[in-house]
Amino acid sequence: MTKSGERPKQRQRKGLWSPEEDQKLKSFILSHGHACWTTVPILSGLQRNGKSCRLRWINYLRPGLKRGTFSAEEEETILTLHSSLGNKWSRIAKYLPGRTDNEIKNYWHSYLKKRWLKSQPQHKTQRSDLLTESSSSLLSCGKRNPETETLDHVISFQKFAEKPSSSSPSQESNRNMITNNINNLPKLFFSEWISSTNPYIDYSSAFTDSKHINQSQDQIDEEELIMINNNYSSLEDVMLRTEFLQPDHHEYANYYSSGDFFINSNQNYF
DNA sequence: AAAGGTTGCAACCGCTGGTCT
DNA sequence: CAGACCAGCGGTTGCAACCTT
Numbered sequence: 001m002t003k004s005g006e007r008p009k010q011r012q013r014k015g016l017w018s019p020e021e022d023q024k025l026k027s028f029i030l031s032h033g034h035a036c037w038t039t040v041p042i043l044s045g046l047q048r049n050g051k052s053c054r055l056r057w058i059n060y061l062r063p064g065l066k067r068g069t070f071s072a073e074e075e076e077t078i079l080t081l082h083s084s085l086g087n088k089w090s091r092i093a094k095y096l097p098g099r100t101d102n103e104i105k106n107y108w109h110s111y112l113k114k115r116w117l118k119s120q121p122q123h124k125t126q127r128s129d130l131l132t133e134s135s136s137s138l139l140s141c142g143k144r145n146p147e148t149e150t151l152d153h154v155i156s157f158q159k160f161a162e163k164p165s166s167s168s169p170s171q172e173s174n175r176n177m178i179t180n181n182i183n184n185l186p187k188l189f190f191s192e193w194i195s196s197t198n199p200y201i202d203y204s205s206a207f208t209d210s211k212h213i214n215q216s217q218d219q220i221d222e223e224e225l226i227m228i229n230n231n232y233s234s235l236e237d238v239m240l241r242t243e244f245l246q247p248d249h250h251e252y253a254n255y256y257s258s259g260d261f262f263i264n265s266n267q268n269y270f
Numbered sequence: 271a272a273a274g275g276t277t278g279c280a281a282c283c284g285c286t287g288g289t290c291t
Numbered sequence: 292c293a294g295a296c297c298a299g300c301g302g303t304t305g306c307a308a309c310c311t312t
Contacts, residue, residue: 014282015280015281015282015305015306016280016281016306036297038297038298050298051282051299052282054298055280055281056280059280088300088301089300090300090301101299101301102279102280102281105301106280107278107279109278110277110278111277
C-alpha cells in the first residue's frame with residue numbers, strides 16, 4: 001500500500017490478449033458477472049485495466065458474437081441505418097445481432113465507404129472537389145472534421161437513395177417472408193440471444209442487474225424511430241428483420257431472470 | 271525472394287454523460 | 292451542488308497479414 005492507502009499500481013499489460021488472458025476473463029465473468037469493470041482485473045488476476053477487459057469481453061469474448069464476413073443483408077442494414085443515424089455505431093449495432101459497434105465501424109471505414117466511392121463515378125461532377133481532394137483522407141480514416149463527417153453522411157445517404165428498389169425488399173414482401181419462414185428460423189440459445197443485440201432490452205445492464213430485464217419497447221429512442229420511419233420505408237424492414245430474428249425476447253428475459261442463464265450459457269458454449 | 275505498400279482489425283485513448291457520495 | 296468515479300461511445304492508432312512490384 002502507498003501512503004494514501006491505495007494499492008501500489010501493478011504494471012498493466014497492453015496490446016494483444018493472450019489465450020490465457022482470454023480464458024481468465026471469460027471464466028471470471030461467466031461465474032461472477034461484471035458488477036464493476038474496474039474490479040474485474042483485480043479479482044480475476046489480470047494485469048489489465050478494467051476498460052481493456054470490458055472491451056475485450058464486448059468485442060471478442062462475449063458469447064453469441066458472429067465472426068466473419070458481413071452478409072448482403074447486413075451491409076444493407078448498415079448503409080440504411082448509417083444514412084439516418086450517422087456514425088452512431090453502437091446504435092447501428094443494436095439492429096445487427098451478434099455484431100459489435102467496433103466491427104461495424106471497422107467494416108464501414110475499410111470496405112463500405114470505398115465500395116460506394118468505386119460505384120459512383122458520376123458524382124465527380126457535383127462533388128468532385130470534395131471527393132477528390134478529401135477522399136484520400138477519408139479512406140485513411142482521417143482526422144475528424146466537420147467536412148469529412150458531413151461527407152460521410154452524404155455518401156451513405158446517396159448510396160442508400162440510389163439503391164435500386166429491387167435490392168430492398170418491400171415491407172409487404174418482408175412481412176410475407178416473416179409469415180412464410182417463421183417456422184424455419186434457427187432457434188437461438190439464450191446466451192446467443194442475450195449477447196446478440198436486442199433493440200428493446202439493454203442486455204448489458206441486464207447481465208448484472210435483473211431489475212432491467214422487464215424493460216420493453218418503450219426503451220427504444222422514440223425520436224430515432226420517428227426519424228427512421230419518416231425517412232426510409234425500408235428502414236422499417238430493418239426493424240422488422242431485427243425483431244424477426246429475436247421473436248421471443250420477453251420469454252427469454254423471464255428465463256434469464258429465473259437464474260438459469262449462466263448454467264445454460266456455460267453448457268452451450270464452454 | 272525481398273522490399274515496400276496496403277488492408278483489416280484489435281485495441282487504445284479521450285471525451286461525455288450518468289450516478290453516487 | 293460539486294466532485295469523483297464509472298461505463299459507454301466514437302475516433303484513432305498500431306501491427307500483422309497480405310499484396311504488389
